[in-house]
Amino acid sequence: METLELTQEEQFQARIDADIRIEPKDWMPDAYRKTLIRQISQHAHSELVGMLPEGNWITRAPSLKRKSILLAKVQDEAGHGLYLYSAAETLGASRDQMLADLHSGKAKYSSIFNYPTLSWADMGCVGWLVDGAAILNQVPLCRTSYGPYARAMVRVCKEESFHQRQGFEIMQTLCEGAPVQKEMAQEALNRWWWPTLMMFGPKDADSPNTAQSMNWRIKRFTNDELRQKFVDMMVPQAEFLGLTVPDPAVKWNADKNGYDFGDVDWEEFWNVVKGNGLCNQERLGARVKAHEEGAWVREAALAHAAKRKQRASEV
Amino acid sequence: METLELTQEEQFQARIDADIRIEPKDWMPDAYRKTLIRQISQHAHSELVGMLPEGNWITRAPSLKRKSILLAKVQDEAGHGLYLYSAAETLGASRDQMLADLHSGKAKYSSIFNYPTLSWADMGCVGWLVDGAAILNQVPLCRTSYGPYARAMVRVCKEESFHQRQGFEIMQTLCEGAPVQKEMAQEALNRWWWPTLMMFGPKDADSPNTAQSMNWRIKRFTNDELRQKFVDMMVPQAEFLGLTVPDPAVKWNADKNGYDFGDVDWEEFWNVVKGNGLCNQERLGARVKAHEEGAWVREAALAHAAKRKQRASEV
Amino acid sequence: QTQLFRYVLQLADTSLILAHRLSEWCGHGPILEQDLALANIALDFLGEARSYYQYAAELEGQGRTEDDLAYLRSAVEYRNPLLVEQPNGDFAATIVRQFIYDTFHYHLLQQLQAGPDTQLAAIAEKSVKEAAYHLKWSSEWIIRLGDGTEESRRRVEQAIASLWRYAGELTTPNATEKELQAAGLVPDYAAMLPQMEAHVARVFEEATLPVPQGVFMQKGGKDGRHTEHLGYLLTELQYMQRTYPGLTW
């Protein structure tokens, strides 16, 4: 008798399609595992490297309250990094290996962090725009098919939206402040607008992995869909702030019920991805330096733990 | 027949007494040579270390003109260091050995440089008071018995008195400026007054080498004589500036035709000499660091010079 | 009243400067977990600093705010002890600086929370729990580094050699503290010393490190005579407020 038996792969896809979460002990295709490890570790690295551009203003924050909020925010990013490394570890990746891949340049992190933070208003733009874009990318991931990743993202997204509001509030304070503050806000927006549009990745036509990722429900919207959502969300907010988005092509389009906008400078995009952004060397350099200079500390902690264990076993 | 022959030592002293300069090739007693090497190298080290407290404000000078004057001044100190090391080399000392003695703590430098520079007004006080005290110590050395030292000192003193005027002018600008500037000047004077009085060394009663040095004309006034001169010179200048010398005992004494003044805190004096000043570790540490980090540069220069020489000889 | 203002300002400056130094580690720690811990401790000190500044502003009663006090005073007006302004150095130096200060801080807050000034007591009561955690953290790291590898031991010894000289200032009362001690508002440091020394002895023993003896102690910070490091720290800390005076952020 011929039974209607599903292959492992088919069973797996059936669970995905039924929105049943995949858990660490479940069978999964190798490609799914690899794609997830790449995506989650890349996300973790982005949190880690993402501490640097904002960390750059902690010592120069303009008030004690702002200093405290900013420091807490960057600390949260370290926390996100930890959740995400842990989620990747459930797939069999080791943190040491993931970090080694970051440091060697094999693993990527979000290109947005290769832009410099040059004024206090950048702390506003990073929160408002960069975290705003990150949230659009990440909220769908709260329903992603892999359980540990989805749960990590729930926590991350909750904190990110808090950060995003703080960023907007920095911008609002600047825009309601003295002319010099509003100029500072506009100047920062001019620098951050296009790079944040790039955060959604290449155009759908140039993004060959999107279909598979959507099939696996580790991605739920295409790059261009998210980019459009972002513009539709941010243009009115910029108007509310009294700021001008640095794109003369931005215009309401009633037909598509969204904004038209200009084309991203894809040459710049690919250059930064390839390592030629203004801060690529500095960011990676700072991480490698911290890691190398911390080696003796990690060794000391391990050596001491081993001594303790040894002594305990001798009792 | 018994001739009236002078020993070498007596001939030497006779030349000194006749104010005839001793030159490098002349015979001289070992103790004279050693004392001079110690004194000249100590003086050279003081120029070198003395670059640090003022160097500390080059990047923060309040105007382009002041930045330029300050940088030129610190550069002059490097130049003085060079003249003085050269003068000591004529006595058979090597610069490497002198630097090694500085770095090991065997050789001393002026204790005044172990005090920190905490405000811009310190640039005024260092020029006005510290250079002022240095000049009083050094002007007599232009007539010192050892030729190369005397000639180096002529050049040094000329530049020092220029620096001293610049320092006074900084103070004057502050004192004629806004109240906050005058306060800054007074606060700096409060910190620098007593340490500069210590620059003349211990009380005569505690300075056993003075007699021999005066005999050799490498010293021409006692410590207490110079200290009195300094107070007599500076108290009216402070009054002119509208500043108060931080010593309630300062009072004109018509009998001695000079000012009475309070007693230096000799405990502090000896502590700083012994290495316990606030900046002893930092100053020496900065010099040692510069020397160690510069080792590869010096080696490269030597290696390259050797290669050039080798090639030239092959032609 | 003026003396109390000065003392509270001294506490505020101390917490702020230490918080600032710790915050410099953010993103550069040796392990991600310790990066978090350092930021956490920095945040605690920053919060404590703000409470003190707010109280100091209230005591002064001239309308100055916490930000005015933190951002608009020069190095010679700052009243923190020299220890906390010392640069981070390597992780060992940061740990030693922290351990020295935590030992004092925890014991100080224990006293202050039982003191007669209700506002200081309230701040101390809140902060002493954090301080207990800080002291546990830095003590454990002293032990790990002292009894870890040869290199960690060498580094922690070097850090002790360069930083211990700033420990004495913490428990050496300046004129303000003496006056307030007489009034019972500031604890008697001499009475705190046995407990502090016992803690140091316990930790150093477990770390297999000798307790430093006969070190010449530096002082001056509590009276505004600082090392040159503070000036540079303040150029960064105060840059925005100095550049854009009177604005809201």
Added chain:
Amino acid sequence: QTQLFRYVLQLADTSLILAHRLSEWCGHGPILEQDLALANIALDFLGEARSYYQYAAELEGQGRTEDDLAYLRSAVEYRNPLLVEQPNGDFAATIVRQFIYDTFHYHLLQQLQAGPDTQLAAIAEKSVKEAAYHLKWSSEWIIRLGDGTEESRRRVEQAIASLWRYAGELTTPNATEKELQAAGLVPDYAAMLPQMEAHVARVFEEATLPVPQGVFMQKGGKDGRHTEHLGYLLTELQYMQRTYPGLTW
């Protein structure tokens, strides 16, 4: 007129920032003689910067002084190319930065001194003699380090790898420069390149170093988009003027 003001300001910022970086070496050089040389070069650039600022202030005609222009503009208003704001690093990095800039600077001044703007020509004529000395000095050091020891070669190669990417901005005209080039006020950089490249080739050959090829060039500084280093530099540079606005020193 406005474009000329911008261009002169760009020259001024460039000289000032480089002078500032060089002045950071003061008291910390590898050899006393080189400490003197570095201070000397810093002083030359500082003097040149002042001449440009004074001329820029005159062109603007709004009563701003050299100090207003230097001390009261923010990082995004500064117009120096990225190269000169890069940190000193080790002596090799300082030498490479200097050699790259000196090569451009010397050839630029040669052109400017013959240019139609008499004030710029006068400043250039004075400065070109200094620039010739600077170029000689940094070229000799490139040779010494490249053809010195293994370590010096490794270090100079590393410095080239990290700094060469800022060379291209110097000779890539921004909008202001293009406009002034069309008016004949700014030299044609393309025409300067052969001589500059010949000099680099000559020096690198003697230094036994390969001339870098195909490096992706960074830019932005001349339009106010800087690296994060400039902000920290300005916090120090401007601290006093920002803290005590409007006073005379």
